[in-house]
Amino acid sequence: MQALRIVLLSTAFNGLTQRAWLDLRESGHHPSVVLFTDADEVAKQVAAARPQLVICPFLKDRVPEALWRGSGFPVVIVHPGIMGDRGASALDWAIMDGETRWGVTALQAVAEMDAGPVWSSREFELPPGIRKSELYNGPVSDAAIFCIRDVVEKFVAGFRPQPVDYADPQVRGRLRPNLKQADRAFDWREPAAAIKRRIDAADGQPGVLAELAGGRYFVYDAHLDHRAGEPGRILAVHDDAVLVACGEASLWLGALRRQPAPGEETFKRPARHELGRLLDDAPRLEWAVDSHPHCEESYQPIRYRQVGQVGELTFEFYNGAFSTEQCQRLTRALQWAKRQDTRTLLIRSGRGSFCNGVHLNVIQAAEHPGEEAWRNIQAIDDVCLEILTAPQLTVAGIAGNAGAGGVMLGLAADVALARQGVVLNPHYQTMGLYGSEYWTYTLPRAVGGETAARLWKDCLPIGARQAWRLGMLQDIGPRDPQAFSRWLLSEAAGAARRWPELARRKEALDVSRLAQCRRTELEEMRQDMRENRNQFAERCQGFVLKRRACRTPERLIEDWARGDG
Incomplete structure (x- = not known):
């Protein structure tokens, strides 16, 4: 297939947009990103780039008329709804109504939102009990990638999108109003x-x-x-x-x-x-892996089970953010798990993200955010150290996306295994941080010093396949969460046989070098978090309060898309 100049027009460079960007690059295309700011400015940027195709993976705004009317290139919107569905609350309605089957539709931008002719559509089974963020980052993301690939192939073949025929009984979607709090109450x-x-x-x-x-x-x-x-x-x-x-x-x-x-x-x-x-008057219920290892409570953010010679420690922290206290709980759980009679320690995430590093919301809410950030980074360093120094062979099960220190937490394990389709962001500088979590030890150990420096500097996402080619991952498992869990446990049981060189590498662990890396990293982080040398405080606040980007970062703009300017 010929390589295309494709603009990804998006409200934010979120997980789906990153995955689309990566997938198009893997396919040999040249996607360039435009983040939606001012409508007139966006229209000028896109027009100046002269793309062949514009795809909107995640767009909350109305496409400027100058782009969809007579622009010379199609503008295709990825809508998280079945054929015929319209409205901004598609996934909300699907969950509230108890739909058992849902989908994603790629349609051409027209005057009415979500009313254009259809380029592609993909349906899937909607798992019961799923929350919106899981649905969006799981089945919706998978279907969206299918639709984007389909759109690109059809565009090359000269396909003309087809209008929705609401008289067709196969078309189940319809216009739904935007949900208000009164509807959710x-x-x-x-x-x-x-x-x-x-x-x-x-x-x-x-x-x-x-x-x-x-x-x-x-x-x-x-x-x-x-x-x-x-x-x-x-x-x-x-x-x-x-x-x-x-x-x-x-x-x-x-x-x-x-x-x-x-x-x-x-x-x-x-x-x-x-x-x-x-x-103050509410009872405190206490259970933890180290005190109640066989706990049967329904709510367990950290849980443990032993299967044969594999100890499986699962953590599930909302949005993948690790606060100081959560890190301390996980450290105690790891210390207990390391004392158990097992040969392999599998450390994995549950549903949602694997880990995105320190908890920026807790940091922002603290009386002294810089001091809380300083406590948090040392606490997550402690988690990584427990993994690095475990006597068992350690296996990281990366079931969801990971960023910054979360990537490095996975690399602290001897073997890193990921679910197909996960996106990793192995960098810190977009948040004004140098980085810690022993990254100066584990990232070069995995990919070599030169590549580690490039990943740290480029501040770009990488997909699971690219991470595997670089040596950050040892293998990639099934996309289906249940199938991945079964595969992961099986791989953990045979990890020592499959990767004997990584099992032997534990014997060469240089504890003094670990300590030196930690000291060097924390000295840099002290300047970032406590002295705010690179505007971490302002960036943290902007992230927590969901401030929109004022422009598209240069690293996301391809040379061909820079126009005459």
């Missing part, structure tokens, strides 16, 4: 499963506004529990989550965002942090 007296479905449908953004502890909060990260009590009452606290009674059972809520006053900006925080002293 629930009563705590309703069944817990019904409330959870509403929270799942608003996961990520915007959350569901609810009355709790005498205030109003947007609620996120819901998990079912069997306990019961007076509906709406907080029954207990465990780690960072609060347990709220519902009609016949209860829900653990892991994250909250206080409803802002007029002109105020608020952001998500761990539920226990947000409610603070309001929880």
Whole structure:
């Protein structure tokens, strides 16, 4: 297939846009990114680039008329809905309505949003109990990549998109209104499963506004529990989550965002942090891997099981962010797991992201953000050190996307295995940080010093296949989460036989060099976090408050797309 000049027009360089960018590059094309800022400026940038095709993987804004009307190139929008579906709340409605089958449609931009002729469509089974962020980053992302590939092939073949025939009984989609908080609202007296479905449908953004502890909060990260009590009452606290009674059972809520006053900006925080002293009278329920290794509680952010000679330690932290306290809990769990009679220690993520490094929201909410960042980075360094020094062969199971210190946490293991389709961002500088987590030891160990320096400097995402070719990953498993879990456990059991050289490498671990790397990295990070030499404080605030980019970063613009300027 001929190489195409493709512009990816997107609201943000999010996970799907990154995956599309990587996939197009793997296919030999030359995608260039334009982040949506001002409509007129975006229209000028895209027109000046003279692309052959514009694809919008993640666009919250209306495509400027100058681009879709007589521009000389198609503008194709990737919509997370089945054929005929229209509206900005497609996934929210699908989850709330209990759809069992959903899809993604690629359609041409026209005056009406989501009303253009169709280039491609792909359906999938919608797993029960899935939250919106999981749906978007899983089945939707997979279907979107299929559609983008299909669009490119059809464009080369001269295909003309087809209008939707709503008289066709096969077309199930329709125009749905944008969901408002009134549509999402629930009563705590309703069944817990019904409330959870509403929270799942608003996961990520915007959350569901609810009355709790005498205030109003947007609620996120819901998990079912069997306990019961007076509906709406907080029954207990465990780690960072609060347990709220519902009609016949209860829900653990892991994250909250206080409803802002007029002109105020608020952001998500761990539920226990947000409610603070309001929880003084709530019972604390304590269980952890090191104290209750055979715990059967439904809510376990860190859990352990042993299968033969493999000890499997699973962590599941919301959005892949590791706060100081979460790192400390994981460190204790690792220390316990290392003392068990196993040959291999499998350290893996559950659903959602693998790890994205320190918890920027907790840092931003602290009285002294720089000091909290300093505590957080040392705590995540401790996690990595426990993995590096484990007596067992360690295997990292990277089930979701990873960024910054999260990539390095995976590389701390002897063997790193990833799920097909994951995206890794092995860099820190976009957040104004030098980086830590022993990256100056583990990244060169995996890819060599020259490549490590380039990855650190370029600040670009890499896909699983590229990471495997570079030596960051030893293998790539199935995309299906359940199939990946089975494959991962099997690979962990045979890891010592399959990668004997990595098993032997443990014997050459230079602990003194590890200590030197940590000292050097932390000295750099001290200047970044405590002295703010590269505007980490401002970048952290912008990230937490979801500030839009004011322009497209130069590293994402191809030479061909720079136009006459």
